[in-house]
Amino acid sequence: MKTALITGITGQDGLYLSELLHDKGYKVFGLVQGQNNPKGESLARTHPFVEILSGNLLDLSSLMRAVADSEPDEVYNLGAVSFVAYSWQNARLTSDVTGAGVLNMLEAVRFYRDRSGKDVRFYQASSSEMFGKVQQVPQCESTLLWPRSPYGVAKVYGHYMTINYRESYDMHASSGILFNHESPRRGPEFVTRKVSQAVARIHLGLQSGITLGNLDAKRDWGFAGDYVRAMWLMLQQDTADDYVIATGETHSIKELLDVAFDEVGVSDWERYVSTDPRFMRPAEVDLLIGDATKARKVLGWEPEVDFDSLIRMMVRHDLDVQTAAAAATNP
Secondary structure (H helix, E strand, O other): OOEEEEEOOOOHHHHHHHHHHHHOOOEEEEEEOOOOOHHHHHHHHHOOOEEEEEOOOOOHHHHHHHHHHHOOOEEEEOOOOOOHHHHHHOHHHHHHHHHHHHHHHHHHHHHHHHHHOOOOEEEEEEEHHHOOOOOOOOEOOOOOOOOOOHHHHHHHHHHHHHHHHHHHHOOEEEEEEEOOEEOOOOOOOOHHHHHHHHHHHHHOOOOOOEEEOOOOOEEOOEEHHHHHHHHHHHOOOOOOOEEEEOOOOOEEHHHHHHHHHHOOOOOOHHHHEEEOHHHOOOOOOOOOOEOOHHHHHHHOOOOOOOHHHHHHHHHHHHHHHHHHHHHHHOO
16 A cells, blocks of 8 residues: 655645545545644545644644654645735745745655655646746746746745755656646635636625636636646656646636636626726736646646536536525525
8 A cells, every 4th residue: 555645635636636546545644734723624524534644834843743654655745825816915925835845845755765765756736827927838848937926936946946856866756837727626716716606606696796807817727636647647657757737728717707607507797797906916927828748648647627617517516505505594
């Protein structure tokens, strides 16, 4: 039985990855910050097969204990301050957790490997936000990085630190440069989930409209469940490397609204949608669209859920959730 340690396990990627690994027969450990963390309590209820360890990406000693206690074959570092808009509000915390936290995790793994003699494979969750002011379209592994947010800058630091540890210490350390990936488990602060929740509530008469930022912004959106499969495939390779994981298609917020509202039979969504400069990024990224040719050829990875199916899946999920919540409030 292989053993895996996942940081950021309470996020959408951590939840999907833990399920994937459990189905493959792994013993799964998950790092959760602090005692009596509500997210940890929720994880214990929904994913009882995960053994929860306490730790903090800012505290190297806690990470060293977690790695020693779990004795992992594979470590997946998904933990981060991951909401891009928030990174401008708290650039320091974002830099510490999303950037320096990667260094702490690499050090914890390296110390354990050197003491135990066990070869531990490491995955770092890099991001398409590192491309920012894109220097070529589509973006691939060799595209120059030009981040346009504190979050993107922090991810670049973690990405290059992972490469440095691979080259300096012969660690099996790979980075997945993941483009936007969504699911019904996505946090409500992210635009896809904000839209799917609002559409469900508008359809049920629970709210009158939704306010967004730049409706012309375009992203390469895929399904989180497909993307965690790519993470696992990277750590099954004989040689560690970096891979872009993307669908190769780009869609605008307007297209997102088209599909989401169509799922509830609305074609003229403009009457429900307004824009506000407060939701605009201080520095918008340009056209993000990924070239996952390397992942297809080397890993044999292909996305299985397309954009239309993904957005409809999210709207249907939120319709069920909002309907159940309304029924519980008004039995």
